[in-house]
Amino acid sequence: MSLLKTLVAAPVLATILISPVSLAKDLDYPTKRLNYTIAFGPGGGNDLMSRTVVDILKKYDYYDNTIRVDNIAGGSGAVGFNFVAQKKGNPYHLTSTSGNFLGTPLVSNTGWTYEDFTPIGLLAQDAMFIVVRADSQFETAQDFVEYAKSNRVTVGGTGAAGPERVVASLFAEAGGFSYDYVPSQDGGGMVTSLTSKSVDAIVANPSEVSGQIKAGNFRPLAYSEAQRSTVYTEVPTFKEQGYDFAFSLPRGVVMPGGVDENVQQWWVDTMKKVVQTQEWKDYLNTNSLSGNTVWGEDFAKNLAATNADFKRVLTQIGAIK
Known part of the structure; x- marks a missing residue:
């Protein structure tokens, strides 16, 4: 082999020798x-x-x-x-x-x-949904934001400082509106707060509201992950509706x-x-x-x-x- 070919081949050979697969075998794990x-x-x-x-x-x-x-x-x-x-x-x-x-x-x-x-x-x-009642005037996240910019809105969730509060605050920040947060002791109380019209919307884990959504009582407006859920593929994310956050x-x-x-x-x-x-x-x-x-x-x-x-x-x- 010529000197030039040797010099070219050397780094390639070195790369093969120190590849992760090779080293993993050398580690004899687990x-x-x-x-x-x-x-x-x-x-x-x-x-x-x-x-x-x-x-x-x-x-x-x-x-x-x-x-x-x-x-x-x-x-x-x-x-x-x-x-x-x-x-x-x-x-x-x-x-x-x-x-x-x-x-x-x-x-x-x-x-x-x-x-x-x-x-x-x-x-x-x-991740979380923001959900409204099926008879709500809000069909999209944008509908909610436009209303909230000139009206007082209340958003419910579980606990005072949990992920529901975080998503609600990130949404308000991205949408440029203010809101009042109403914490509930648990998921059941949060669902009740929406069905009783005590709040305009709730931020909830999909598992907590999936039954109400399937029954036609609740409507999800947005999902807080960066990509659509692999389970609820029909619900748009906040990001794709123009609100630049994910959580x-x-x-x-x-x-x-x-x-x-x-x-x-x-x-x-x-x-x-x-x-x-x-x-x-x-x-x-x-x-x-x-x-x-x-x-x-x-x-x-x-x-x-x-x-x-x-x-x-x-x-x-x-x-x-």
Whole structure:
């Protein structure tokens, strides 16, 4: 081989030798038990998602070793997430994210934030509808905005400082109007506030209002994810109606910080297989979750953007200083 050909071939050969696939094989991963921590008690949304993921990993032999699942609840997720954060560099620990993964560190001194974890993937997006009664004069988000600019409007949601309040505030900011927020104790009370005409609209998780929508009692005006829901494909997003924001709770998977990037890629590839199964698709439909996925460092950017919106709105309403 000529000197020129040797020089040209060398970087190509080097690239092949250090490819992620090659290095992942060199790591001989996995060889140990996986520890999957659920930062909340049994029966909740995070628990259901986590156990669905683990069941799929086991059923299809996507993880070639045993998997231990532990519920470590406390402090709105703070205790369990802290347990995983303390395992820095350990490639045998996973946990599932939720709204509290971002919200809890904003309002409490947890000692960790989302930045202390290695992002694997956003497997499902838990976004919100803004919903009005079927007999409302508002047919679109623009109808609502035009009315709200010259009239007092009330928007309901669950809790005083949750994701419903964040979406309502981002909508008002993007649309240039003011509103009064009416919190309810739970989803049932929020639905009642709209049916009783105590509020003009509510911001709600699709699962909380899907029955009323199907019955023809409620009309969704917009969806808060950047893309349309994979379940409610007929509902337009705020973005496509001209309101430049998106907000959804991150139902994803992360590992402790400092994990080797080839292990990170191994899990990205594995979770991509998980979300293609019928079991995962059934989980999304049953729980009214959108299946739009985001992976690796793009997931990190998604967490950063969502966290910034959450922090800004909570600061505006006085929930954090």
